[in-house]
Amino acid sequence: MFRVTDLERRVLQVQGTDSLQQRDELLRELEPHVRRIASRVCKRVITQQDDEYIIAYKAIDEAIKDYDPKHKASFLSFAYRVIQRRLVDYFRQEQKHQRVVPLHSSSTQVEEVHHPEVVARSFENHQKMELAQLRRLEIEVFTQALERHGITMQLLLKKAPKHRDTRENLFNIARIIVSDEQLLSQFYRQKKPDKELAKRLDMHRRTLSRHWIYLTALTILVVEDLSLLRDYIGL
Numbered sequence: 001m002f003r004v005t006d007l008e009r010r011v012l013q014v015q016g017t018d019s020l021q022q023r024d025e026l027l028r029e030l031e032p033h034v035r036r037i038a039s040r041v042c043k044r045v046i047t048q049q050d051d052e053y054i055i056a057y058k059a060i061d062e063a064i065k066d067y068d069p070k071h072k073a074s075f076l077s078f079a080y081r082v083i084q085r086r087l088v089d090y091f092r093q094e095q096k097h098q099r100v101v102p103l104h105s106s107s108t109q110v111e112e113v114h115h116p117e118v119v120a121r122s123f124e125n126h127q128k129m130e131l132a133q134l135r136r137l138e139i140e141v142f143t144q145a146l147e148r149h150g151i152t153m154q155l156l157l158k159k160a161p162k163h164r165d166t167r168e169n170l171f172n173i174a175r176i177i178v179s180d181e182q183l184l185s186q187f188y189r190q191k192k193p194d195k196e197l198a199k200r201l202d203m204h205r206r207t208l209s210r211h212w213i214y215l216t217a218l219t220i221l222v223v224e225d226l227s228l229l230r231d232y233i234g235l
Contacts, residue, residue: 006148008075011067027061032144033076034060036137037083045133052087059086076224138226145220151213159213170211173201174218187219 014022038046038056046052063079073081143153161167177187186197193212198205208215221229 008067008069011064011075012069014064015067023061023064026064027057029144030060030079031057032137032140033079034083036134036141037080038087039134039137041080041084041087045137052090055086055090056083059083062086074223135228138228141224142217142220142226142229145224146217149216149220151217155213156217159211161211161214166211167214170215171218171222173203174215174222176201177215177219178222184219184223187216 010026014026034056035046035048035053037060038050038052041056042052046056059082060079063075063082066082067075067078146152146156161170177184183200186200190197193205193208195205198208201208220226
């Protein structure tokens with residue numbers, strides 16, 4: 001059976017108690033994930049003012065209601081699929097009610113014909129802003145996940161290895177940890193490495209202990225699928 005983490009236990013607890021207060025508290029905690037997943041599905045930054053956000057928020061509430069560990073997926077993976085499905089349904093419905101024809105004023109058309117570099121620059125700036133906002137969303141999710149392990153951003157940056165080769169090797173180890181459910185469960189349970197874990201990871205215990213905080217952060221990075229943050233932590 002799929003390894004149940006703290007988040008999955010919270011979801012199952014909400015299902016079992018049917019408490020509106022606990023459900024609302026969990027939804028508030030999951031709100032950054034709602035924006036992040038919706039933004040990824042829509043390939044643009046989604047804010048609380050967007051219709052897509054409301055649909056995604058309702059979808060994650062649906063995911064809380066329907067999640068079952070027998071799905072053999074983490075809650076966030078399951079929620080991603082539910083949100084994606086609901087947004088796709090929304091897009092299809094929207095296409096039925098509107099023609100997919102761009103509406104341009106004559107002045108806009110003239111600008112695009114005679115000043116394509118202005119349009120290109122505007123589009124490039126917009127993409128940069130979207131990317132920056134998505135990165136901020138990932139940092140918000142990452143910071144919350146680190147706090148659950150007693151790690152701050154300041155501590156993480158202090159513990160980051162100086163050499164890029166070391167950081168990349170640790171990232172590969174993090175991916176190995178995440179790929180093995182039993183190994184990931186063992187890793188998350190421990191506050192510091194023991195001989196057995198060091199042996200399973202083919203690392204010297206002292207080396208593993210020295211990089212424990214950074215490796216924990218990398219493991220979170222892989223589990224949460226926060227691809228935009230790799231540059232932030234030097235990968």
